[in-house]
Amino acid sequence: MSAIAIKYEDKIVDLQTAEELGLSGQEIELDNSPEALEVLRHSTAHLMAQAIKSLYSDAEFYVGPVVKEGFYYDFKISEEIGEADLKKIEKQMLSFAKKKFPIERYVISKAEAREKFKEDHLKQAVLDMIPDEDVSIYKQGEFEDLCRGPHLPNIGLIRYFKLTKISGAYLGGDSKNEMLTRIYGIAFATKEALKAHMDMLREAEKRDHRKLGNEMKLFTFREEVGAGFPIWLPAGGRLRARLESLLFKAHRKRGYEPVRGPEMLRSDLWMTSGHYQNYGENMYFTQIDDIEFGVKPMNCVGHIKVYEDELHSYRDLPIKYFEYGVVHRHEMTGALHGLFRVREFTQDDAHIFCRADQIEDQIIEVVDFVDKIMSTFEFDYKMMISTRPDKAVGSDEVWEISTQALKNAMDKHALPYEIDEGGGAFYGPKIDIKITDAIGREWQCGTIQLDFNLPSRFELEYNGENNDKIQPVMIHRAILGSFERFIGILTEHYAGEFPMFIAPTQVAIVPVAETHKEYAKLLSDKLIDINADSEIYAKNDSLNKRIRTAEKTRVPMIVVIGDEEIENKTVAIRDRRTREQYTMSEDDFLKLIQTKINEVNF
RNA sequence: GCUUAUGUGGCUCAGUGGUAGAGCACUUCCUUGGUAAGGAAGAGGUCGCGGGUCCGAUUCCCGCCAUAAGCUCCA
Incomplete structure (x- = not known):
């Protein structure tokens, strides 16, 4: 693997700049390290801008930084654009990436930059904020953007990315200013890392406490x-x-x-x-x-x-x-x-x-x-x-x-x-x-x-x-x-699977038949005595259905009670964590629950 | 608060300028079952609220309410 940037005096410097200024330092390779990802994501933001520009010719661009969760670019276009357009933009990005345009850098004066981006009032706003005399321009294919870098040497290196969100954002984050469109994305050096990230997002969605x-x-x-x-x-x-x-x-x-x-x-x-x-x-x-x-x-x-x-x-x-x-x-x-x-x-x-x-x-x-x-x-x-x-x-x-x-x-x-x-x-x-x-x-x-x-x-x-x-x-x-x-x-x-000591219900009791209901109630009372809450699933449903219903509540333990259990003074346990079934004497069971509840003290 | 989107029975969602439908849940009945959905019948909605357009609005328009995402991380 070859370098995409170097580290010079603790700063990330891209190869274009390093060559120009004759700097050398520790090489940064394209992997999932924070430094590499910063460069990669920054360039991905530019690639997105390039794709947007080619799809919406009147697009004007504000800023496109790397943030904690990926990158974004703020821009303005006349057309309405929504979630559904993200796919289209992604596709366009991929097709540009395949062309492997090198990313070139050159420096011009601020006055020249003003002239160059005279059509783009957002870039003018960006220029207003830059105190320096000279500014750097990065060019990939036809697309040029005002940017201080650092960037990859070539857009062909961008392969594993995803546009995640589209929303509005104020120019400069100030609600008095005009509203721009912002698209968020994420990029990684490897397919696996991207997948892991998308899996994490899906997992987070599944765990959403509101749901x-x-x-x-x-x-x-x-x-x-x-x-x-x-x-x-x-x-x-x-x-x-x-x-x-x-x-x-x-x-x-x-x-x-x-x-x-x-x-x-x-x-x-x-x-x-x-x-x-x-x-x-x-x-x-x-x-x-x-x-x-x-x-x-x-x-x-x-x-x-x-x-x-x-x-x-x-x-x-x-x-x-x-x-x-x-x-x-x-x-x-x-x-x-x-x-x-x-x-x-x-x-x-x-x-x-x-x-x-x-x-x-x-x-x-x-x-x-x-x-x-x-x-x-x-x-x-x-x-x-x-x-x-x-x-x-x-x-x-x-x-x-x-x-x-x-x-x-x-x-x-x-x-x-x-x-x-x-x-x-x-x-x-x-x-x-x-x-x-x-x-x-x-x-x-x-x-x-x-x-x-x-x-x-x-x-x-x-x-x-x-x-x-x-x-x-x-x-x-x-x-x-x-x-x-x-x-x-x-x-x-806990993804809703609360541990025994705080779970809303400690035990679900499923009596096999009507005749076992009374016994279930006795067990439930014994559980209350040891400070455990239980629910009895005795509705007029099949046994399977009632077990399934109990499972869905994410209760830590389900016990099934039938003739066998009553006769032997045992309970048939189904443990949420292990998804296993086993039998235990009722006394041991009560002791187990009691231990699990009492083992926690702050 | 601002921008954009959404709002249909308890829940998840279809649908339509001529006053609505599914699945789950709920009720009743049949089934009395040994570890992930047994069967049948039934009840339940002024389509978020208010106003406007229209012969007629859940559907179109406006306002409000609520929900979601974003609005800080500086080329």
């Missing part, structure tokens, strides 16, 4: 209820209740006290906290007897009021309050997405009030808590420290101290993290937990936020050793993030 949630009757949305307000159905309710009770115990063990603040608080309080000024556009307000109230978008103010209910000694700290807090946030309609982004959700929220010297230990304790839960669900995760955003309260100094405190805690325990500049909450910096699911997708759930600002704004204090008044530090934290999003992620992570 599974509907099929498995976990939750639903209704137009007449309102966008972004989920309705939990019985199966979803059972799953959620299991999570809640596991988590309740876990909090109690770690010294958290359950509390609860009101859904609505007077607006004055939101002004004190700064939410009114910094978060108001996401809040819902209402008027009661001439007083304005804000529906809580976060639980911290309620917990602050709990803290204020009595005087605290330095000996009592840290004080930890937790609540499954229902919050409302006004998200843009276009941002709503199944359970992943809703307007009402329940956080597994907690606030730790502690002394400055306890920050590090508290942060680490929370990180451990997170680790315990995430590893139980077999999630890999990484942590990200987010710094001061544009809209923020508090002095730079306080931000600096608190951001440093987070970094120190992490560094001291050799915990790896990345930095997200400007991603913090308006009252303090945070550590976000990003988990990776079963098919490699990343999700943001948990968050640990360090806050000196709210304690100061609410003038919180505790009595120090010398009876002096000292301001506590507040740590806001959520581990699942919200039950909604987390259950959505779990659904996709």
Whole structure:
């Protein structure tokens, strides 16, 4: 295999440029490495533009970058174009690729470029953004494009690609500007890699929690209820209740006290906290007897009021309050997405009030808590420290101290993290937990936020050793993030096949005949005694049909009960995971279920 | 919020300028069955909501609501 580019001073330089400038470096071959794919996908974007230009002669082109999930090109044509046209464009791309045009590069002045692309007002907009005097042009066959590269030496190298999506996009991402057409695509160096990618997309589609949630009757949305307000159905309710009770115990063990603040608080309080000024556009307000109230978008103010209910000694700290807090946030309609982004959700929220010297230990304790839960669900995760955003309260100094405190805690325990500049909450910096699911997708759930600002704004204090008044530090934290999003992620992570300890139903009981129904009910009661939910499939259907129906609900275990089982006090088990059938004594079976449910503790 | 598309019984979807159809689910009956769909009959829809055009609208037009994809990743 020959090189398609080189690496020079840590930058990818294509062969055309390298030759021109006489550069040399480590060769990059056409494989599925990030560097090679970047070059390949960039050239594929150009090939797509070439095909579009040949099919729609009035096409004007904006930008065509490589992105995380492939590449795209923004352009404008007079004709209407849709999903169905993608095939046509792909075909045209292939026919160009077969001609193996070399990709040539040359440099001209910006003025010359302006003249060259005078027909294309989008290219002019691109030129406006380039500060340099000279610009590079890449040419393949008849097609020329303004581009800084890097590109492949020849379009014949582009073989395994797919156009995936077509949509609108604003010029420069600004909704005040004109709307362009955007086509997304993906390209790989090998056929296998492309196939694996397409398989992953199909798999993701199959796992979509909106689809599974509907099929498995976990939750639903209704137009007449309102966008972004989920309705939990019985199966979803059972799953959620299991999570809640596991988590309740876990909090109690770690010294958290359950509390609860009101859904609505007077607006004055939101002004004190700064939410009114910094978060108001996401809040819902209402008027009661001439007083304005804000529906809580976060639980911290309620917990602050709990803290204020009595005087605290330095000996009592840290004080930890937790609540499954229902919050409302006004998200843009276009941002709503199944359970992943809703307007009402329940956080597994907690606030730790502690002394400055306890920050590090508290942060680490929370990180451990997170680790315990995430590893139980077999999630890999990484942590990200987010710094001061544009809209923020508090002095730079306080931000600096608190951001440093987070970094120190992490560094001291050799915990790896990345930095997200400007991603913090308006009252303090945070550590976000990003988990990776079963098919490699990343999700943001948990968050640990360090806050000196709210304690100061609410003038919180505790009595120090010398009876002096000292301001506590507040740590806001959520581990699942919200039950909604987390259950959505779990659904996709497990493809609906929830493990025993959170499954909505642990066991499906199928009595062979009418005469076995009574026994099935007895077994079901025994299961309730060990905290396992079961459903009896005793409808007037054939045995086969009832087993099939039970299978479709993705229940972890199906047990069939007939004369034989009743006589021998056994159950015939059908295990979802192994798809195997075996017989077990009823006692052993109950013990097994009990073990499987109890083996999980956060 | 913006752009585009979609919206037909509980679910998945056909269909049409002359007020609708299938499969699954549901109800009743027959079947009493040993591990992935037994059979029959029946009930269920003002075709998302509101307005307009038309003799007539679920179908065409407009507005709204909801859903989906995208709108950040800079030649």
